[in-house]
Amino acid sequence: MATTNGSAVSQVNHIGLPVIEYRGGKSTLCAGCGDNAISERIIEAVFEMGVEPEQVVKISGIGCSSKSPAYFLGRAHSFNSLHGRMPGVATGAALANRALTVLGLSGDGDTASIGMGQFVHAMRRNLPMIYIVEDNGVYALTKGQFSATADIGSRLKTGATNELPPIDICAMAIQLGATFVGRSFSGDKKQLLSMLKAAVAHHGTVLLDVISPCVTFNDHEGSTKSYKFLQDHDEPINEVGFVASFDDIEVDYGSGEVYDAEMHDGSQLRLRKLLEDYDPTDKANAVRTLLEAQEKDEILTGVFYIDTQRPTFIDQLDMVDAPLATLPESITRPPKSALDELMKSLR
Amino acid sequence: MATEKLAQEQEQNLHGAVRRIVNNFSINVATVNGSGSQSANSVLLKSIFEMGVPVSGKNLFPSNISGLPTWFIIRVSKDGYIARKSVSEILIALDSETVREDAMALPSGGVAIYEEHLDLKQYRDDIFCYPVPFDKITFDVCPVAKLRKLVKNMVYVGVAAQLLGIDLAVVEAAVRQHFADKQKVYELNYAAVEAGYNYAKEHLPKQDPYAIEPMNKTAGKIIVDGNMACGMGAVFAGVTVVAWYPITPSTSLIESAASLLKKLRVTPEGKASFAVVQSEDELAAIGMVLGAGWAGARAMTATSGPGLSLMAESAGLGYYAEIPGVIFDVQRGGPATGMPTRTQQSDLLSAAFLSHGDTRFPLLLPGSVKECFEFGYAAFDLAERLQTPVIVITDLDLGMNNWISEPFDYPEKPLDRGKVLSVADLERLGGFARYRDVDGDGIGWRTLPGTRHPKAAYFTRGSGHNDESGYSERPEDYQKIMERLARKIDNARTLAPAPETVRNEGAKIGFLAYGSTDFAMRESLDQIENEHGLRADYMRIRAYPFARAIHNFVAAHERVYVVEQNRDGQMASLLKLDLDAAQTVKLRGIVHYNGLPVDARTITRAFVAKEGL
Numbered sequence: 001m002a003t004t005n006g007s008a009v010s011q012v013n014h015i016g017l018p019v020i021e022y023r024g025g026k027s028t029l030c031a032g033c034g035d036n037a038i039s040e041r042i043i044e045a046v047f048e049m050g051v052e053p054e055q056v057v058k059i060s061g062i063g064c065s066s067k068s069p070a071y072f073l074g075r076a077h078s079f080n081s082l083h084g085r086m087p088g089v090a091t092g093a094a095l096a097n098r099a100l101t102v103l104g105l106s107g108d109g110d111t112a113s114i115g116m117g118q119f120v121h122a123m124r125r126n127l128p129m130i131y132i133v134e135d136n137g138v139y140a141l142t143k144g145q146f147s148a149t150a151d152i153g154s155r156l157k158t159g160a161t162n163e164l165p166p167i168d169i170c171a172m173a174i175q176l177g178a179t180f181v182g183r184s185f186s187g188d189k190k191q192l193l194s195m196l197k198a199a200v201a202h203h204g205t206v207l208l209d210v211i212s213p214c215v216t217f218n219d220h221e222g223s224t225k226s227y228k229f230l231q232d233h234d235e236p237i238n239e240v241g242f243v244a245s246f247d248d249i250e251v252d253y254g255s256g257e258v259y260d261a262e263m264h265d266g267s268q269l270r271l272r273k274l275l276e277d278y279d280p281t282d283k284a285n286a287v288r289t290l291l292e293a294q295e296k297d298e299i300l301t302g303v304f305y306i307d308t309q310r311p312t313f314i315d316q317l318d319m320v321d322a323p324l325a326t327l328p329e330s331i332t333r334p335p336k337s338a339l340d341e342l343m344k345s346l347r
Numbered sequence: 348m349a350t351e352k353l354a355q356e357q358e359q360n361l362h363g364a365v366r367r368i369v370n371n372f373s374i375n376v377a378t379v380n381g382s383g384s385q386s387a388n389s390v391l392l393k394s395i396f397e398m399g400v401p402v403s404g405k406n407l408f409p410s411n412i413s414g415l416p417t418w419f420i421i422r423v424s425k426d427g428y429i430a431r432k433s434v435s436e437i438l439i440a441l442d443s444e445t446v447r448e449d450a451m452a453l454p455s456g457g458v459a460i461y462e463e464h465l466d467l468k469q470y471r472d473d474i475f476c477y478p479v480p481f482d483k484i485t486f487d488v489c490p491v492a493k494l495r496k497l498v499k500n501m502v503y504v505g506v507a508a509q510l511l512g513i514d515l516a517v518v519e520a521a522v523r524q525h526f527a528d529k530q531k532v533y534e535l536n537y538a539a540v541e542a543g544y545n546y547a548k549e550h551l552p553k554q555d556p557y558a559i560e561p562m563n564k565t566a567g568k569i570i571v572d573g574n575m576a577c578g579m580g581a582v583f584a585g586v587t588v589v590a591w592y593p594i595t596p597s598t599s600l601i602e603s604a605a606s607l608l609k610k611l612r613v614t615p616e617g618k619a620s621f622a623v624v625q626s627e628d629e630l631a632a633i634g635m636v637l638g639a640g641w642a643g644a645r646a647m648t649a650t651s652g653p654g655l656s657l658m659a660e661s662a663g664l665g666y667y668a669e670i671p672g673v674i675f676d677v678q679r680g681g682p683a684t685g686m687p688t689r690t691q692q693s694d695l696l697s698a699a700f701l702s703h704g705d706t707r708f709p710l711l712l713p714g715s716v717k718e719c720f721e722f723g724y725a726a727f728d729l730a731e732r733l734q735t736p737v738i739v740i741t742d743l744d745l746g747m748n749n750w751i752s753e754p755f756d757y758p759e760k761p762l763d764r765g766k767v768l769s770v771a772d773l774e775r776l777g778g779f780a781r782y783r784d785v786d787g788d789g790i791g792w793r794t795l796p797g798t799r800h801p802k803a804a805y806f807t808r809g810s811g812h813n814d815e816s817g818y819s820e821r822p823e824d825y826q827k828i829m830e831r832l833a834r835k836i837d838n839a840r841t842l843a844p845a846p847e848t849v850r851n852e853g854a855k856i857g858f859l860a861y862g863s864t865d866f867a868m869r870e871s872l873d874q875i876e877n878e879h880g881l882r883a884d885y886m887r888i889r890a891y892p893f894a895r896a897i898h899n900f901v902a903a904h905e906r907v908y909v910v911e912q913n914r915d916g917q918m919a920s921l922l923k924l925d926l927d928a929a930q931t932v933k934l935r936g937i938v939h940y941n942g943l944p945v946d947a948r949t950i951t952r953a954f955v956a957k958e959g960l
Contacts, residue, residue: 317619
């Protein structure tokens with residue numbers, strides 16, 4: 001199995017592509033931006049999963065996070081759309097071509113403020129897509145205003161303090177119907193990579209809230225989205241392990257300390273419990289755990305909720321297997337006899 | 348035909364000897380919303396249609412589920428006029444709260460068929476009165492109390508049929524067709540028709556002059572509403588993704604399309620070759636259309652004014668990032684919530700320049716249900732050819748009312764999917780620049796996501812970009828793209844439906860109109876000719892950006908009246924932006940914007956006043 005570490009870059013993945021084929025343009029984000037680390041993990045995850053780059057689409061809204069699709073997967077079509085409108089565009093693309101792996105890139109402002117309406121309804125549909133929120137608690141492109149995920153008491157560089165309760169994107173996504181919900185930290189390479197690989201294997205809506213510190217506007221003392229704060233307050237609820245379907249590794253089904261989920265493509269997601277008795281299939285408990293952590297100033301990470309059984313929106317629409325986009329005219333335009341019949345019925 | 352004069356003569360005759368008025372009048376059925384009168388009105392309309400007489404029906408309804416007054420106007424016209432007529436000669440009044448107003452609106456010598464306790468005689472002594480004990484007749488034929496409210500409506504169909512001379516067998520067939528699969532419902536409803544018919548025969552001796560006599564002017568024709576016709580157009584365009592948010596008066600367009608898709612576009616294995624998504628709002632609906640259009644689907648939405656406003660930002664993205672998509676805008680009275688159940692043509696300017704920044708959208712303006720179908724499918728070809736959102740603009744009058752029409756013709760040409768590069772093309776070319784004008788027509792080539800070639804991908808963005816779809820803020824890159832976009836949209840001048848020259852006799856005065864105004868416009872031209880001996884030319888605009896022929900039409904006339912249904916003369920404004928300065932001074936506006944469909948007399952009066960005839 002190839003990895004991106006050091007000299008291994010010349011190796012190819014199981015579809016015969018080297019990792020360089022998964023790279024994108026040079027990042028124009030700030031040096032040290034968490035979003036760049038997330039881009040790196042996405043490259044690794046898609047490469048290691050052996051996804052054809054041309055079968056991925058990257059769709060984003062507006063903000064630093066939404067610029068990032070330019071910096072990975074240059075062989076995939078990309079659509080940098082409007083502020084808060086990524087989910088609608090992604091939904092349209094996913095319906096037009098169900099064979100695509102849809103990567104939605106958004107930020108905390110793009111999702112939890114201007115895009116809240118589309119975010120919640122996207123979660124309800126359980127359309128197959130990976131929705132990544134690169135969450136830094138701040139509007140960086142407009143030079144540092146609070147976003148709706150900023151914690152109470154968090155301070156801006158200017159000294160302003162956030163007084164409003166934060167929106168917990170993960171708690172909302174679980175309650176609304178997303179079938180794979182987790183949080184990670186851009187600095188936790190291992191956890192984030194495993195979660196992204198599992199996300200690629202999942203069939204349904206994946207919501208990953210990735211805390212991604214903003215080195216320019218929100219990495220100071222008093223910020224609850226700084227590297228330092230995350231290092232001190234990150235509380236993983238489980239250790240995320242992932243074994244891809246094509247990996248020839250024996251999976252030993254674990255004790256009560258481990259939750260194993262078989263993914264749609266035959267891959268295996270293994271969640272080793274770090275929080276006592278945490279069951280990632282118990283919706284109500286997942287939401288309660290997240291809300292309680294908020295009270296305790298803990299930032300929980302890990303896979304909070306997973307449901308591999310719920311039908312996706314594509315299943316519910318009972319669509320043909322072939323992409324709608326390229327169906328031939330013989331299928332999409334009814335014959336003359338159909339029009340004649342209609343005309344008769346209107347007489 | 349001097350319709351108005353003739354009507355006046357006929358009225359005068361009433362005071363002396365009653366002369367019969369055959370196949371030339373309107374019936375106003377006044378009920379309350381939610382009383383289920385729709386079936387009865389459809390049956391009455393269909394019966395007249397089956398008698399071979401040109402007929403149209405207009406539902407004037409409130410924005411309310413039940414309990415407010417609602418009117419259904421049936422116009423019977425031997426001359427084939429199907430626009431609204433401002434005066435109805437026959438009133439059918441059941442429970443109407445507005446019964447006094449409705450009675451006062453009847454012309455002298457008009458007819459009132461009404462629930463007897465309403466006692467219309469108290470208001471007018473110059474009309475023919477037919478009191479009917481509707482409740483009692485209904486009680487006798489319908490033992491089930493909760494159905495009586497619905498069945499009562501069928502009683503007036505019977506009464507009207509008897510008084511007007513509509514063949515009972517024709518009515519019976521219409522009832523049977525209406526309740527096609529429901530034998531019991533048919534029996535109950537037809538019993539009510541018969542009871543009304545018999546009551547009228549026994550108790551209401553004919554006094555008034557209005558009558559229906561068989562003609563052969565509807566043979567082979569169909570009756571359909573514009574929303575259904577647009578929905579059919581989309582289905583026969585091979586639409587694959589439909590995203591929408593409910594809004595009056597466009598909702599039935601989507602519902603028609605969705606039901607046709609379920610009927611016609613399910614594979615033998617039971618799989619859908621389409622996706623219909625009721626989204627959370629219009630912002631998401633247009634977003635889905637763009638996402639789907641970008642990924643290669645034929646995608647559409649339908650909305651009305653408020654929804655169109657919400658779609659503005661995304662429409663601009665579609666324009667700038669060059670993504671095909673079709674928006675059906677069924678106009679209602681604006682601005683704001685405006686009058687959701689009234690008609691207007693007041694979205695024109697906002698649709699033409701829907702987004703912030705410099706944008707322009709091709710608009711298709713169907714003027715009949717047949718064109719709703721034809722433009723409905725042509726819009727998809729145009730959108731994919733030009734790689735831009737195309738807006739089909741109809742209105743509540745055209746969209747929600749029943750119109751008589753020639754049957755629709757099957758599309759002659761195969762689908763035009765526009766400039767899309769395949770894997771083989773990419774192999775041959777070795778790559779491509781998404782926004783480069785390689786053919787000189789301003790239209791670049793695109794690839795679809797999922798195309799299995801390392802050079803297939805490009806980066807789509809709503810931000811500044813260059814030919815190769817790279818991010819750019821360079822002045823020359825930006826201007827080059829914007830200049831090309833202007834040229835690209837200009838292709839619609841020749842690709843979109845050309846204007847229709849309805850009359851061209853070299854007259855000094857010309858008329859320009861569009862959309863549903865056409866029905867009244869044609870009738871008004873006849874009135875102007877018959878009453879004032881003046882022949883004017885008429886061109887019907889069917890698309891924007893304007894074809895050269897429209898410029899030529901204005902140039903060929905001394906004065907050109909632009910007739911439309913909005914306050915500000917939006918089409919006239921749009922024309923002024925396009926015409927040479929010397930031509931703009933020729934334009935005169937005739938506007939009607941009270942929410943009711945324009946009628947011929949309103950146009951004629953305004954014209955006569957402006958011309959000082």
